[in-house]
Amino acid sequence: MNFENRKQKVAAMPNFLIRVGRYGFFAAGLIIFSVCLGTVGYHYFGKISWLDSFHMACMILTGMGPVVEMNSVHAKLFSSFYALYSGVAFLSITAVFFAPIIHRLLHILHVEENDFK
Template identity: 50%
Template sequence: MSVTNELLSPLQFSLRLLRHLGLSILLTAISLGVGAVGYHLTDSLGWLDSFFNASMILTGMGPVAEMHTTAAKLFSMFYALYSGIYFVSVSAILVFPVVHRLLKRVSLQAQHRENHL
């Protein structure tokens, strides 16, 4: 990867944003799938209820169904902890291109001022 002294074009920046959005969507789909399968297998919830519970935990709203087995309670605890890390990570993935562009713009302006002094 080469380091350039200019900003990406609007098209290139849009493509970068789309790649980051795509990665976020992929991670969300995988996380929801793992959660739904986990709830289905550990507490015998139906698929819709498992997906609903996984969605609510992943978004930070909290569990919907009460867990009855030890395995389900353990899975729910670890999935909730994972969901907190997931939220921070996906937020960073989505915000990174914008923050990077802003910092690059500030850096280029500072270099420009320094060169013209």
């Protein structure tokens, strides 16, 4: 998934849309992995139902905060580390998703008019 450099023309719209789709698919995979990790962890360590574990993982991953109070030491440790992971994952996933869009915008602004003649 290479981007064009400053000496190349801006990618055609179909190529750009394919690139956005690829990066979006990768970002979705990271989201699914992160939610599954949190769901299994909350279910195992927090001893809560699968639905509540999924809800808790989604809320933590999006930065909304915890829903269920953790009672055991292991559950609190997992919840703490998952919250730290989620903060980094959320920013990383956002960067992955917007990378081709920001690159295209900056590439359009950087290309000189005489490059197209």
